[in-house]
Amino acid sequence: MTAKAEILIVDDEANTLASLSRAFRLAGHEATVCDNAVRALEIAKSKPFDLILSDVVMPGRDGLTLLEDLKTAGVQAPVVMMSGQAHIEMAVKATRLGALDFLEKPLSTDKLLLTVENALKLKRLETENRDLRSRVGKHEIVWKGEAMRRVMAQIDRVAASEARVCIYGETGTGKELAARTLHEKSPRKAGPFITLNCAAVPAELIESELFGHEKGSFTGAAQRHIGKFEQAHRGTLFLDEIGDMPLAMQAKLLRVLEEGEVERVGGDKSIPVDVRVIVATHRNLEDLVKEGKFRQDLFHRVYVFPLILPPLRTRREDIPVLLEHFAAQVCLQNGWKPVPFTAEAVEALQRYSWPGNVREMRNVVERLLLLAVAGEVDRATVELALPEAQTATSDTGSGPLSSRVAQYEREVILAELQRQKHHITNTAKALGLERSHLYKKCQALGIDLRAVRGTAPGAVR
CATH class of the missing domain: 1.10.10 (Arc Repressor Mutant, subunit A)
Incomplete structure (x- = not known):
């Protein structure tokens, strides 16, 4: 078997549960067993599985009803149905409801393991396709100069490890993009990439966002919520602007990093999580430690490998290729014809200070293309779209x-x-x-x- 899978087995016969779980565990997989459809739905909603294997005929709610409930609840795991009373109509109905396969009892161990392998391949393909769709029209790391060459070399070096990375950079330098690139170059690339901006979540909600909560655990908790750590299981969790995380939350994050398990708000059990954590900040964490605003023990946990992203004003040799990249991207998204930049326009944009860095450039390029006349972006277009460039590009005079x-x-x-x-x-x-x-x-x-x-x-x- 090429990979380890987590499997949920649903059957009202204890002997079937015991034999199937033993067969899967001997093959290196993890098996969770359940003897009824109602409980199975709750388990499937609370934890991600690679495959759900369910009997059709069970007292109370049957397997086909469970299959419908799983799809309604948004459970992504592929479902394989099995029955000792199989017939064509039952198999057709299961397939129409979204079942991956339909197996007839008694079950062959070889057939079972092959089904698991096919399910894992399908899940991997679906994940890759979903990632590709989500990335259409988004940024890629585009560079030409020495500064970013060094950054990319560091990313290549650390990506293959499990080391925690702390990404430093001004707002708009592409910290999330660097974290995603680390994930995609890592052994965890088939797993999820989950993000949380610590500065954007109210202090009273950040614990629930990270660790999840149980239904009724606080006012407004109408249903169970799976936190970012559980969502990122077997993948990467990117915590942006970690310097803005409240001190009380920092202590709880430290415990999770040390023990590798989370406890939902209102929950009474620990849930193991296998997550690589990457953090980012535009603030100096060492200064925050000295000021008592960031825990020193957490600093040493997350500051294993610092990755410093240079601001755009220090990598001006990258500006022409970035302009070309963003212009092509904007034109493709809007169905526009390509619009060239004159040499004078590129020079003016290279001299601008870019306080918003690459993020600002993406927005400015779209503005320039909207304002362009005569089929090109010239110096006049730049000055119209970016009046600040006239101040920032003035002569700095002579002298030392x-x-x-x-x-x-x-x-x-x-x-x-x-x-x-x-x-x-x-x-x-x-x-x-x-x-x-x-x-x-x-x-x-x-x-x-x-x-x-x-x-x-x-x-x-």
Whole structure:
């Protein structure tokens, strides 16, 4: 057998359950047994299986009714029906209801194991097709220069291991894309890739999102919810912006990473999970540890292999190929004819600071193509779509390198302040800085933020 499978066996005969589970376990699989359809439905909804094997004739709810209930509940596992009273009509009905196969009792062990192998192949193909469909029109890692070559080499090196990876990068640099690439290059690529943005989930709900909850465990818990860890079983869980996770939740996450099992909110049993965890943040976790905002023991658990994604402004040699990639993507999605970029337009875009990084570029390219006239994107189109580029691309003057860099930084900050309508917190986030660091940088560069307070009351917060 090429892979290990988790199988749910449903039959009202104890001898059948015992013999089938023994045969599967001897073949290296895991078997869960159940003697009625009602309980089987609950088990199938609470845990993912690779195959469900069910008898047709059972007291109470029969196997065909169970098959309908499984499909209605959205259970993805393939179902094989079996019966000692098989006839053509029964087999046809089972097939129409979505059964993968129909086996006649007494069962042949060789036939059973072949059925499991076929089910695993089918599930793998369906997963691959689903992933391909979900990725149509989405980003790929596109690069040309040395900075991203080093990043890709690191991804190739660490992907084959089970090491936890901490991805650092400003907003919009492609942290989720890097995590997905790690998953797709890993031995877990046939498993699920599940994501959770820790900054986007309210503190009171994040435990339920990660670990799940039982029906009635709190107000509004109308039914059982399977958490991200269980969803990611045998795959990868990507926790974005982990630096924003509440301290109380950090302690519970640490326990799961150490013990490899979760307990649903309102539950009374531990559930083993086999998950590779990849985390990402735009914040400096070491600084957060010093400030008491991030647990040091959790830091050492997740910070095994740091992967630092460079901001787009430091990889300008990649901008032409990214422009070509995004332009082709946008045109394909909208059914437009290809639109070229003039050399002057590319040069202007290369000189822009790209505070929103690659994510911003994708949106800007779509805007440029909508504004393009005469079948091309020229310098005038860039200035129309991106007025900030005129400020960011101004001459940094002459003199020592340090003074030129300071002048460039000053212009970038001023442009971003204008872009964010003088909102200091948003400006700091867009530039990948802590608010306190932005204040210090502005003080060093002679930018008077008191003037900002005067011109935009209420914007500084």
